[in-house]
Amino acid sequence: MSDSTTDDALDTRERMMLATLRVLGDHGYAGLSIQRIADEADLSKSSFYHFFDDKDDLLLSFLDFMLARYGLPFEQESPDGPKAELDAYLAFALDGVTGDIVIPLDDFDPGSGRPYVALRSQATFDDDYRGRFTDIDANIHDRLADVIERGIDQGVFRDVDVHATTELIMSVMLGSLFRRATSDQVDVDAVRTQLDTVLESHLYADD
Amino acid sequence: MSDSTTDDALDTRERMMLATLRVLGDHGYAGLSIQRIADEADLSKSSFYHFFDDKDDLLLSFLDFMLARYGLPFEQESPDGPKAELDAYLAFALDGVTGDIVIPLDDFDPGSGRPYVALRSQATFDDDYRGRFTDIDANIHDRLADVIERGIDQGVFRDVDVHATTELIMSVMLGSLFRRATSDQVDVDAVRTQLDTVLESHLYADD
Incomplete structure (x- = not known):
């Protein structure tokens, strides 16, 4: 090099x-x-x-x-607090939008997640890839869990099971990405709306 | 042939x-x-x-x-009703267990979903595969939605948005499968527990 x-x-x-x-x-x-x-x-x-x-x-x-871009919304804590951070990440992961910056998915990722899924599928049998994506996911898990923990500490989130909540969110995000990359039968807007409904009643503390 | x-x-x-x-x-x-x-x-x-x-x-x-096996829990309506059907399908999709029959995942699917994900990832660029998995997912969507609709009609489920609820469940199932097949960072038990908590408060009618 x-x-x-x-x-x-x-x-x-x-x-x-x-x-x-x-x-x-x-x-x-x-x-x-x-x-x-x-x-x-x-x-x-x-x-x-x-x-x-x-x-x-x-x-x-x-x-x-790819990771330098996918990890973007977690680079720093938001002055708007944990709820805004979680929202920005979900918008990024599910809609391809981060804060005010619309990521041009067609430019960055033609076909919405297809290159990512094509590469990641190597991890089904290649241990090097598997180790790499395990690290990547562990990092995302810890950052998401940190956001939720800070939200609980600050009283804006309920006292939920941080790990289990993080795990569910990760499956929703990666499942939507996987589906969108491999099928036309997926309604990401509906997933997002339903996830918001769930977070509203399970995670977000009453005002 | x-x-x-x-x-x-x-x-x-x-x-x-x-x-x-x-x-x-x-x-x-x-x-x-x-x-x-x-x-x-x-x-x-x-x-x-x-x-x-x-x-x-x-x-x-x-x-x-593979589909003949993955589709198994939906072959017929359960005499125990829609809640039991949904539960059987989630158990099958997330735990590899259908009703009383434990599917030997190591035999059927070594590495838990790896062959399925390896094949499905072809749909990221091959339109024939993409069309096939679109049909497959549309079928799963309709069957899941049908279970939820029957549950609402029978009063065992709340009057939820059937499509959005189905979409969220599908992302959770396929996301857990995708993660398990490509990473060691996934806690499917935690996902299942959290999904049950969500369904308990959002979908299942009070007894």
């Missing part, structure tokens, strides 16, 4: 990552090759080896690239 | 399906080949062509084979 950190290098890297995203979305993991990504990015195949050792190295970086 | 329906043929077919399940679980979709399935089943490669035109034909049959 090159140690170049000029703007040009960063731009090239970004182009490679976005091309990887598109190839994954169009051809799945099985159809992924450096050649195909190079063609998609309009770069030479050899230019990839300035940045990455091999396809696995590229995909590891790609995972970091 | 052969029109043989002797016990031997059915046994051979079953062996082929179970071998496909194991190869999918061990190697994912990308690592799936008739040769590998034949080796796993201890059958000749040519014997597969008595039953299937090609790999795609085999995988289509395999999908039917």
